[in-house]
Amino acid sequence: xxxxxxxxxxxxxxxxxxxxxxxxxxxxxxxxxxxxxxxxxxxxxxxxxxxxxxxxxxxxxxxxxxxxxxxxxxxxxxxxxxxxxxxxxxxxxxxxxxxxxxxxxxxxxxxxxxxxxxxxxxxxxxxxxxxxxxxxxxxxxxxxxxxxxxxxxxxxxxxxxxxxxxxxxxxxxxxxxxxxxxxxxxxxxxxxxxxxxxxxxxxxxxxxxxxxxxxxxxxxxxxxxxxxxxxxxxxxxxxxxxxxxxxxxxxxxxxxxxxxxxxxxxxxxxxxxxxxxxxxxxxxxxxxxxxxxxxxxxxxxxxxxxxxxxxxxxxxxxxxxxxxxxxxxxxxxxxxxxxxxxxxxxxxxxxxxxxxxxxxxxxxxxxxxxxxxxxxxxxxxxxxxx
Amino acid sequence: xxxxxxxxxxxxxxxxxxxxxxxxxxxxxxxxxxxxxxxxxxxxxxxxxxxxxxxxxxxxxxxxxxxxxxxxxxxxxxxxxxxxxxxxxxxxxxxxxxxxxxxxxxxxxxxxxxxxxxxxxxxxxxxxxxxxxxxxxxxxxxxxxxxxxxxxxxxxxxxxxxxxxxxxxxxxxxxxxxxxxxxxxxxxxxxxxxxxxxxxxxxxxxxxxxxxxxxxxxxxxxxxxxxxxxxxxxxxxxxxxxxxxxxxxxxxxxxxxxxxxxxxxxxxxxxxxxxxxx
Amino acid sequence: xxxxxxxxxxxxxxxxxxxxxxxxxxxxxxxxxxxxxxxxxxxxxxxxxxxxxxxxxxxxxxxxxxxxxxxxxxxxxxxxxxxxxxxxxxxxxxxxxxxxxxxxxxxxxxxxxxxxxxxxxxxxxxxxxxxxxxxxxxxxxxxxxxxxxxxxxxxxxxxxxxxxxxxxxxxxxxxxxxxxxxxxxxxxxxxxxxxxxxxxxxxxxxxxxxxxxxxxxxxxxxxxxxxxxxxxxxxxxxxxxxxxxxxxxxxxxxxxxxxxxxxxxxxxxxxxxxxxxxxxxxxxxxxxxxxxxxxxxxxxxx
Numbered sequence: 001x002x003x004x005x006x007x008x009x010x011x012x013x014x015x016x017x018x019x020x021x022x023x024x025x026x027x028x029x030x031x032x033x034x035x036x037x038x039x040x041x042x043x044x045x046x047x048x049x050x051x052x053x054x055x056x057x058x059x060x061x062x063x064x065x066x067x068x069x070x071x072x073x074x075x076x077x078x079x080x081x082x083x084x085x086x087x088x089x090x091x092x093x094x095x096x097x098x099x100x101x102x103x104x105x106x107x108x109x110x111x112x113x114x115x116x117x118x119x120x121x122x123x124x125x126x127x128x129x130x131x132x133x134x135x136x137x138x139x140x141x142x143x144x145x146x147x148x149x150x151x152x153x154x155x156x157x158x159x160x161x162x163x164x165x166x167x168x169x170x171x172x173x174x175x176x177x178x179x180x181x182x183x184x185x186x187x188x189x190x191x192x193x194x195x196x197x198x199x200x201x202x203x204x205x206x207x208x209x210x211x212x213x214x215x216x217x218x219x220x221x222x223x224x225x226x227x228x229x230x231x232x233x234x235x236x237x238x239x240x241x242x243x244x245x246x247x248x249x250x251x252x253x254x255x256x257x258x259x260x261x262x263x264x265x266x267x268x269x270x271x272x273x274x275x276x277x278x279x280x281x282x283x284x285x286x287x288x289x290x291x292x293x294x295x296x297x298x299x300x301x302x303x304x305x306x307x308x309x310x311x312x313x314x315x316x317x318x319x320x321x322x323x324x325x326x327x328x329x330x331x332x333x334x335x336x337x338x339x340x341x342x343x344x345x346x347x348x349x350x351x352x353x354x355x356x357x358x359x360x361x362x363x364x365x366x367x368x369x370x371x372x373x374x375x376x377x378x379x380x381x382x383x384x385x386x
Numbered sequence: 387x388x389x390x391x392x393x394x395x396x397x398x399x400x401x402x403x404x405x406x407x408x409x410x411x412x413x414x415x416x417x418x419x420x421x422x423x424x425x426x427x428x429x430x431x432x433x434x435x436x437x438x439x440x441x442x443x444x445x446x447x448x449x450x451x452x453x454x455x456x457x458x459x460x461x462x463x464x465x466x467x468x469x470x471x472x473x474x475x476x477x478x479x480x481x482x483x484x485x486x487x488x489x490x491x492x493x494x495x496x497x498x499x500x501x502x503x504x505x506x507x508x509x510x511x512x513x514x515x516x517x518x519x520x521x522x523x524x525x526x527x528x529x530x531x532x533x534x535x536x537x538x539x540x541x542x543x544x545x546x547x548x549x550x551x552x553x554x555x556x557x558x559x560x561x562x563x564x565x566x567x568x569x570x571x572x573x574x575x576x577x578x579x580x581x582x583x584x585x586x587x588x589x590x591x592x593x594x595x596x597x598x599x600x601x602x603x604x605x606x607x608x609x610x611x612x613x614x615x616x617x618x619x620x621x622x623x624x625x626x627x628x629x630x631x632x633x634x635x636x637x638x639x640x641x642x643x644x645x646x647x648x649x650x651x652x653x654x655x656x657x658x659x660x661x662x663x664x
Numbered sequence: 665x666x667x668x669x670x671x672x673x674x675x676x677x678x679x680x681x682x683x684x685x686x687x688x689x690x691x692x693x694x695x696x697x698x699x700x701x702x703x704x705x706x707x708x709x710x711x712x713x714x715x716x717x718x719x720x721x722x723x724x725x726x727x728x729x730x731x732x733x734x735x736x737x738x739x740x741x742x743x744x745x746x747x748x749x750x751x752x753x754x755x756x757x758x759x760x761x762x763x764x765x766x767x768x769x770x771x772x773x774x775x776x777x778x779x780x781x782x783x784x785x786x787x788x789x790x791x792x793x794x795x796x797x798x799x800x801x802x803x804x805x806x807x808x809x810x811x812x813x814x815x816x817x818x819x820x821x822x823x824x825x826x827x828x829x830x831x832x833x834x835x836x837x838x839x840x841x842x843x844x845x846x847x848x849x850x851x852x853x854x855x856x857x858x859x860x861x862x863x864x865x866x867x868x869x870x871x872x873x874x875x876x877x878x879x880x881x882x883x884x885x886x887x888x889x890x891x892x893x894x895x896x897x898x899x900x901x902x903x904x905x906x907x908x909x910x911x912x913x914x915x916x917x918x919x920x921x922x923x924x925x926x927x928x929x930x931x932x933x934x935x936x937x938x939x940x941x942x943x944x945x946x947x948x949x950x951x952x953x954x955x956x957x958x959x960x961x962x963x964x965x966x
Contacts, residue, residue: 054557073678075563087554091576100572101562148558400766407763408780414795414839415783421798433809434799478692485685493689497696503704504900504948506924506941510710510934511703514719534699537692566684595788597903598921602929612790616907619794628798639791646786650779653786654847 035203230362266304445629456614475540483548500538760845793907826916
């Protein structure tokens with residue numbers, strides 16, 4: 001196990017071309033599970049290849065246990081990787097696939113047998129050892145690919161979208177299994193995915209990437225609750241966060257967001273934010289689960305009446321779509337509370353959970369500087385108490 | 387036949403046409419075989435498809451006498467040339483598909499043109515070069531020429547095959563600690579059996595059947611069988627012995643025919659792979 | 665900065681590993697540059713010289729090309745190529761397509777029949793030429809056979825008829841290559857989406873109409889490939905002429921490839937031969953360039 005640190009890593013495929021990776025700064029502790037997540041083409045796979053040594057970096061340093069490995073060839077880095085396509089050697093049996101790296105490293109045959117047996121037991125693939133990859137199912141190939149990585153007991157494991165070739169059910173199963181495996185083995189892991197659910201469920205730390213730039217690096221909770229910008233907010237979460245364009249108004253020393261459903265209007269108190277915001281186009285972001293149905297008599301939270309346009313029951317909850325400020329807004333409601341299409345609903349918002357973004361730059365707009373949502377909630381409560 | 391009765395007439399016509407076509411395609415071979423076993427008298431008195439009064443192998447014996455030595459020349463030329471050009475093609479294809487570098491694509495484009503090169507434009511310089519190397523009129527010289535001008539196709543075969551192999555395989559092997567040749571020998575070659583077959587058969591038929599290089603770069607004792615056959619058939623001296631001509635033609639054609647019958651699948655794949663160039 | 669780190673940290677073996685792909689490709693690159701392009705250039709230079717039996721580098725400008733222009737035999741060879749190529753290509757295409765379509769009708773023993781159509785492609789052109797020279801032999805070949813079978817007035821002496829000898833080449837070449845065209849198209853037909861055919865059947869189209877209007881037009885790329893390869897065979901064909909007619913009678917069945925060989929290697933007209941070779945290259949390029957252009961453009965569309 002080892003720490004991994006990326007210091008100002010840059011990668012370009014030639015002058016004149018746009019940077020593939022730009023000033024990447026990431027550090028994780030030994031045993032941590034790092035997720036690199038982003039849309040395709042964001043540079044996450046390139047970054048992983050750079051860590052593995054399959055591609056050279058153009059600048060910066062990659063440190064494992066404090067030692068710079070950026071000039072080393074892949075075989076000397078002691079890093080193992082699980083590929084999206086599994087990349088199992090098709091002409092070798094499962095046993096030889098797992099043993100290949102050990103043979104190349106001239107491990108004694110007896111030790112190889114022991115190690116293969118250990119890994120096979122760990123992954124429950126003992127009965128498959130004599131088969132060729134072509135005779136395995138997708139899930140079994142996935143296990144063998146992980147076994148090949150585990151056999152070398154490397155310092156760092158890299159996973160390159162390992163679940164994206166599996167069907168939906170198997171994907172969920174393997175996700176849990178990878179998490180279990182990591183909890184047992186406590187291996188330092190870098191995991192690339194474009195699936196935000198995998199990012200949320202597996203990671204100790206998540207780096208959200210776009211256009212070769214890290215948009216935000218933090219724990220899954222930080223990324224989810226406190227996204228740094230519009231991109232992160234929109235990328236993480238399913239169904240995605242609602243974005244409502246509007247103008248802010250300043251009154252009574254605080255800012256108000258005006259919502260309009262066509263039937264009714266509502267003013268959302270946003271607290272005492274920095275000066276000048278009222279003149280700017282902003283985007284108000286709120287997650288579907290933070291919109292609820294107003295309970296009778298509880299007037300403490302702002303609410304608005306709106307017409308239900310579409311309902312999508314998903315089973316555990318029902319997604320209800322209404323229109324606010326000419327924008328479709330999704331609310332995640334309990335199935336028994338879900339109304340009929342055409343009905344009117346009294347929706348209430350938790351102002352403390354509302355996020356604001358600059359409409360032009362997409363940057364997060366802070367409430368009195370860089371206030372955390374909790375602090376902001378306290379501030380809102382304060383204001384209300386007055 | 388499962389087809390319904392109104393269709394059977396048209397299906398009958400289809401089968402009849404196909405059978406007639408088969409006959410047309412087979413007749414030259416039948417005539418060659420028949421003639422090769424006839425006596426000169428039978429040839430003069432009978433016709434192409436008439437059954438001989440006596441079946442004799444004298445034509446084959448005489449033919450072997452005159453072209454047998456050249457048959458072995460062809461073997462000596464074909465075997466090494468096929469093996470070397472296939473190996474080189476495999477290595478080139480491996481690099482071009484898995485280890486691309488700046489300029490490698492350009493090189494592939496330049497090489498590809500070699501598939502279309504009319505060899506007449508290189509004959510003269512090639513013969514000067516062989517002379518300089520002391521390889522003029524040797525089978526080694528012909529091996530060299532066939533390797534050089536077979537490279538375009540062999541590389542194309544392997545490159546196109548390896549392009550469809552996921553390069554994650556190479557990356558996985560590199561992380562496992564394998565080097566350039568280990569990856570090639572232990573991982574890619576074992577999965578290349580089909581394309582190796584295609585390439586071997588393609589090169590075998592191309593080189594065995596070659597006439598142009600043989601007639602230009604070899605003379606006398608070093609000529610391949612195609613040249614010897616042509617000399618035999620087109621001599622204007624002496625009495626024409628058509629049974630000997632046909633037997634010699636069969637001797638020249640048999641190796642590729644046998645390969646075709648045994649491995650027709652790969653032969654066809656070579657032809658179509660050559661057709662879908664790039 | 666990082667590149668310095670790379671150099672100091674990488675061992676010598678690693679550096680070798682980095683260079684191996686280039687090292688492995690280097691001999692072939694040399695071969696291609698010298699043996700393909702260098703030699704073409706060399707031939708190009710020779711075509712401007714008055715070389716005869718041996719290469720000499722006395723510059724004569726375009727004189728060799730002018731001699732070709734005035735050379736009756738070259739014109740015969742070129743016209744023959746047009747005639748031979750045109751007939752060979754079109755007949756092979758028509759026959760090949762026809763056989764492929766017939767074979768596509770769920771024929772029993774299809775593999776066996778296919779093998780018969782394709783086997784001539786495995787033979788050397790010299791063998792093909794020898795066989796057909798015998799078959800077309802005036803007096804002993806098909807000529808005599810049909811008369812023996814009772815067709816008294818039958819005469820078939822095209823092989824020695826200067827006006828018709830080219831057709832003999834066409835017959836032999838078609839026999840050799842049409843099976844290949846069949847194989848190409850059959851592979852193409854097998855790749856056609858069966859649901860399109862079913863949709864057309866539902867629309868009430870007859871089988872011939874389906875093939876003519878829907879299936880064959882979708883095989884444009886196959887058609888183009890076949891055309892390219894046949895044209896290429898036609899331009900390069902030398903063996904067939906050498907073995908069947910040796911260019912005769914006289915030079916009535918000469919083709920440019922034969923012309924080039926005869927002048928360069930037997931008649932001591934190296935300069936003239938080089939010039940004719942360059943013109944052959946030009947002919948190949950004239951076909952190749954539009955083909956490659958459309959291929960590349962097609963790829964970009966994908």
